[in-house]
Amino acid sequence: MTERTESGRHRPDPPRVWDYIISGGHRVMAGKTDADNDHLSLKVAGPNDWWFHVRGMPGSHVVLVADGDRPPDRKTLNQAAAIAAYHSKARSGGVVAVSGTLARHVTKPRGAKPGTVQIRKERIFKVRPALPEGY
Template sequence: MKTNLENSRRPSPPRVWEYILPGGYRVMAGKTDTDNDHLSLKTAASTDWWFHVRGMPGSHVVLKVDKNQPPDKKTLNQAAAIAAYHSKARNGGVVAVSGTLARHVSKPRGAKPGTVQIRKERIFKVRPSLPEAG
């Protein structure tokens, strides 16, 4: 009897929630720790922005950035608000979210899935929310 063991070893693409912000910016939020790892360390380009709520569990969020079109403050705040929404702080008021360029995100040796360390952190104070549909 033949099994699909070969197929199960191939990593599947990360499962993410996707949003489009004004200006055409794409934001992706991981659904599981493994998805967060893949999104943060494999999918994100060095010039993309990375976000995570501070001090509690939540999705890793990546704002895809075109090198020639850096995001403005409003776009960064919207991406941070998505990170706050996809966290345990969803029902909080104003939430602190860490943000940095994806090039400053790394995985400590031997760390469990979903665990990363960041440098050059910037703190965004936002209310958890998703972009308006439309």
């Protein structure tokens, strides 16, 4: 469902996401559908947020919200990558390769299907699929 703005235009619903707080108090969001992934990756994520997706299989786009100008440490990046692996078809496979990059390096090709993006300056994380403790 959409709502109308004052100008009469329709405003799309906010994306439906799984929302997590990981060590250090960092927020991680994972999209639930292709349309949610698009909105999360291209509209919600800030340029300094980190973006993750399992390599070579379907799965959620995952965004680690930046903590100001301070870059996240390796443990935080690995936890966010493990969440991306968990929200993918690779959930039951041992160690999984997950692509990560700053959200500023994520773009949508013209005319591409929802959930399809291109990334630059990719970094590969090898992690076991997992949710943070307490979820």
